[in-house]
Amino acid sequence: TTEIYTRSIVGSVRCVQETGFPIFRTMDLEGNVSDSKYEILDKPTLIKLFDIMVTERESDRIALNMHRQNRITFYFSHLYEEAVGPAIGAAIKDEDKIVLQYREQGILLWRGFSIQEILHTVKGSNKDHAKGKALACHYSIPKIGVLPLSAPIGSKIGHGAGLGYAFRTQKEDKIAVTFMGEGAASQGDFHAGLNFAATLGSQTLFVCRNNCYAISTPIEDQYAGDGVAPRCIGYGMPAIKVDGCDPLAIAYATKHARQMIMERKGPVFMEVYGYRGGDHSTSDSAPLYRTKEVLAKLKPYLDAIGDPIIRLGKYLEKKGYLANYKEQMDKVGKAAVAECHKYAKEMDETPYPEYKTMFEDVYSYTPQNLQEQMEQLDAHIKKFPEFYPLSDFKKKQSLFNLTCLLYTSPSPRDQRGSRMPSSA
Amino acid sequence: VSTQSTWGFQESKDMMKVFQLSTRITRFTLLARVFSAGPPPLKMDFSEKVNTKEVTLKNPDKLKKMNICQAVNNAMDIALATIPKSYVFGEDVKFGGVFRCTVGLNEKYGTDRVFNTPLSEQGILGFSVGLAAAGCTPICEIQFGDYIFPAFDQFHNEVAKYRYRSAGLYNVGGITCRCSYGAVGHGGHYHSQAPEAHFMHTAGLTVVIPRSPIQAKGLLLGSIRSPDPIIFFEPKILYRMAEDMVPEEDYTLPIGKAEVLQEGKDITMIGYGASIRQLMMASKMAEEKGIKCEIIDLRTIIPYDIETIEKSVKKTGRLLITHEGPVTSGAGAEIAAKIQERCFLSLKAPIARVCGFDTPFPFVYEPFYLPNRFKIFESTLKLMEFQLKQYISIQSVSYTHLTLPTKAQVQISVVAVSLKKKPT
Numbered sequence: 001t002t003e004i005y006t007r008s009i010v011g012s013v014r015c016v017q018e019t020g021f022p023i024f025r026t027m028d029l030e031g032n033v034s035d036s037k038y039e040i041l042d043k044p045t046l047i048k049l050f051d052i053m054v055t056e057r058e059s060d061r062i063a064l065n066m067h068r069q070n071r072i073t074f075y076f077s078h079l080y081e082e083a084v085g086p087a088i089g090a091a092i093k094d095e096d097k098i099v100l101q102y103r104e105q106g107i108l109l110w111r112g113f114s115i116q117e118i119l120h121t122v123k124g125s126n127k128d129h130a131k132g133k134a135l136a137c138h139y140s141i142p143k144i145g146v147l148p149l150s151a152p153i154g155s156k157i158g159h160g161a162g163l164g165y166a167f168r169t170q171k172e173d174k175i176a177v178t179f180m181g182e183g184a185a186s187q188g189d190f191h192a193g194l195n196f197a198a199t200l201g202s203q204t205l206f207v208c209r210n211n212c213y214a215i216s217t218p219i220e221d222q223y224a225g226d227g228v229a230p231r232c233i234g235y236g237m238p239a240i241k242v243d244g245c246d247p248l249a250i251a252y253a254t255k256h257a258r259q260m261i262m263e264r265k266g267p268v269f270m271e272v273y274g275y276r277g278g279d280h281s282t283s284d285s286a287p288l289y290r291t292k293e294v295l296a297k298l299k300p301y302l303d304a305i306g307d308p309i310i311r312l313g314k315y316l317e318k319k320g321y322l323a324n325y326k327e328q329m330d331k332v333g334k335a336a337v338a339e340c341h342k343y344a345k346e347m348d349e350t351p352y353p354e355y356k357t358m359f360e361d362v363y364s365y366t367p368q369n370l371q372e373q374m375e376q377l378d379a380h381i382k383k384f385p386e387f388y389p390l391s392d393f394k395k396k397q398s399l400f401n402l403t404c405l406l407y408t409s410p411s412p413r414d415q416r417g418s419r420m421p422s423s424a
Numbered sequence: 425v426s427t428q429s430t431w432g433f434q435e436s437k438d439m440m441k442v443f444q445l446s447t448r449i450t451r452f453t454l455l456a457r458v459f460s461a462g463p464p465p466l467k468m469d470f471s472e473k474v475n476t477k478e479v480t481l482k483n484p485d486k487l488k489k490m491n492i493c494q495a496v497n498n499a500m501d502i503a504l505a506t507i508p509k510s511y512v513f514g515e516d517v518k519f520g521g522v523f524r525c526t527v528g529l530n531e532k533y534g535t536d537r538v539f540n541t542p543l544s545e546q547g548i549l550g551f552s553v554g555l556a557a558a559g560c561t562p563i564c565e566i567q568f569g570d571y572i573f574p575a576f577d578q579f580h581n582e583v584a585k586y587r588y589r590s591a592g593l594y595n596v597g598g599i600t601c602r603c604s605y606g607a608v609g610h611g612g613h614y615h616s617q618a619p620e621a622h623f624m625h626t627a628g629l630t631v632v633i634p635r636s637p638i639q640a641k642g643l644l645l646g647s648i649r650s651p652d653p654i655i656f657f658e659p660k661i662l663y664r665m666a667e668d669m670v671p672e673e674d675y676t677l678p679i680g681k682a683e684v685l686q687e688g689k690d691i692t693m694i695g696y697g698a699s700i701r702q703l704m705m706a707s708k709m710a711e712e713k714g715i716k717c718e719i720i721d722l723r724t725i726i727p728y729d730i731e732t733i734e735k736s737v738k739k740t741g742r743l744l745i746t747h748e749g750p751v752t753s754g755a756g757a758e759i760a761a762k763i764q765e766r767c768f769l770s771l772k773a774p775i776a777r778v779c780g781f782d783t784p785f786p787f788v789y790e791p792f793y794l795p796n797r798f799k800i801f802e803s804t805l806k807l808m809e810f811q812l813k814q815y816i817s818i819q820s821v822s823y824t825h826l827t828l829p830t831k832a833q834v835q836i837s838v839v840a841v842s843l844k845k846k847p848t
Contacts, residue, residue: 097558099554129590129591129593130589130590130591130593131591133588133589133591134589134590138589140589140590140591140593140594141593142593142594147557147594148557148586148589148590148593148594149589150581150582150585150589152577152581152582155550155577155578155581155582156550156582157550158546158547158549158550158551158553158554158578159550159551159553159554159557159582160554161547161550161551161554162550162551162552162553162554162555162556162557162558162562163554163555163557163558164554165551165554165555166509166554166555166558166559166560167558169511169536169537170509170558170560176554188544188546188574189546189547189550189577189578191544192542192544192546192547192550193547193550193551195542195544195547196541196542196544196547196550196551199541199542200539200541200551357591360591360592361587361588361590361591361592362587362588362627362628363587363628363630363652363727364587364595364597364650364651364652367680367727368727368730368731369727369730
């Protein structure tokens, strides 16, 4: 295997160690696997993995375009990190629960969450299972074991520790996979969560996606040490660094991590090295801080890790599972784009849930103060209906209606983060 | 080490004086020991019986003398026995707890279920969220209410919003966070705080504060079994001081309902926790002046039972709220605002809040800081003496009866009002 020492390539020059923790990879940039023992996934799984990665990349691209058309308000892209989610999904069991940060949509696709459902969640329409209450891309999907996402960074690391502890003490053959970024690993919740998991014994797999950036903060401004995995020596748990653009390495490491977790009844940590190819989100513009000079400095690292889809494609060609990976990319990509367009139209036409839904699920019942506030809002809206976008919450909306909105007085919704000209 | 080799006659006389003085001081302080800060309490029996309107006991004769500590221990014992997926944990919980509330539980239920956590409140709550999301019932302990703040992000952003952001698909209703609370006589800044006001502003949380052992056991069992996450503040000064004949069986008291402890026609007094004792003593003092006070124990601070309070204020026309926490933006502020919205015309005097000052909780000045029965009594007198007619000149009056009306029959419609004298 080609070992990459991140210290020498990407920042972290203040680290006191002479050499860094080595990074585990099984496959080089041309798809040559160093040892056949690393080939634990069979052909259907690998093809599915490849297809899901391509679908993720293409649907991300369409979703970003839709954001520019103001059809969705917010989105995260996963450029160059498409391998992490599906590869981990392939190596864990279906019963295992997942605690996401936010850049792991691939694992949802792997587990069967469809593009249609993603689009409805991103919009917050009345077909969204979370009924439009959570910010876009903040999923909570019990049918595939995904716990409710929330925006505060790092707060869910402790949840993973608690989940894993419940699984251990209830003697269940399940683990809790908890994702985070390298920025989240600076939070106090990271320290508390890992310490609790290791000390009390939680069946948790912590996965840190080190993608070199936390919004605009590069890793030189995030930590002085050798990444995140070496901290686990202090917590008393096994840790590994994995090449994040090598799906085989991720799957292999995850499978063995899961075995280790069940054997030692304690957590394991995996730091997955990748690169955040796109912006942090649709509210960010990476070229502001990722200038040509910065990219020139990062070039050796980016050249070393490459593109996960191309690497896997080359491997599949070498194995004979695919005749031509570029053709497969085209085919799957086109299908993904078509599906996006089909469901985007449906998404546009589906209204948001009723505004009364805003008052539900604060408690398991509706307390008196919320009942009163709901009645007050009802009475107010009856008096001033023209100032509220009731049609978006009632009637179906089509692209035609949307263009008409340009010529009507802008409602509060249109003005929020809108890129359309405001009173045209 | 003393430099004197022998005690002379003069020195031993001085030592005798010191000894006599110290015994006199000890004897005096033993009298004042019960309330270490402030004057000794009135001789009153604060012990209670079970309110048969709220709970029907199966064995009403099987009672045992318990203080709040033992009642809480009993409640947790019952919870651990009847709920298989329940856990009790926190700092120092295993050996019995610093307040001895978890004595014997680890020996009975094992370290998987009753255990120490590392010293991290944010970790304790994050861990609890994970356990509750897995369907378990974590009964966590925060040693002092003063230290609940590292966990505040978890409470505010995770616990409170879990059900809401997943539109009811997930919830962490299993969480019950027990916390010691309030002044103890010598606590100073960090062992005396009353932080309930900080949690009132978070939609989705429930805060419960008991006043006595019977209430503590019933409310704790009610909180543990509630489908919503609850913070249970236990007044630490009453841990050993409050004693009742508590039923040994499993009973729950309702969450979200205030209790009218004493009926009266002149003034409504609201309090919770240890303040109830001050209210009862103050009402005894007021009764000597012929003032009949109605005392309401709020019990659930948020969402609070406005209907009980409103009904009482409409009857008496005067409201006094007391709590240990600072007066600005405390629970009293919220209740006062709500009552003036709903009962403005029923009020005969402005609403009084007898609360702590807007300072951090002081160490030696506690007797001056706390809202005690003298401050409550003074406020009561002020409210009773408040005459609206001092401030308003009634410019025209219309009588609805032709006969000479008695006070009860006159309906004064105040057509024009001008302030004759600036109210002080």
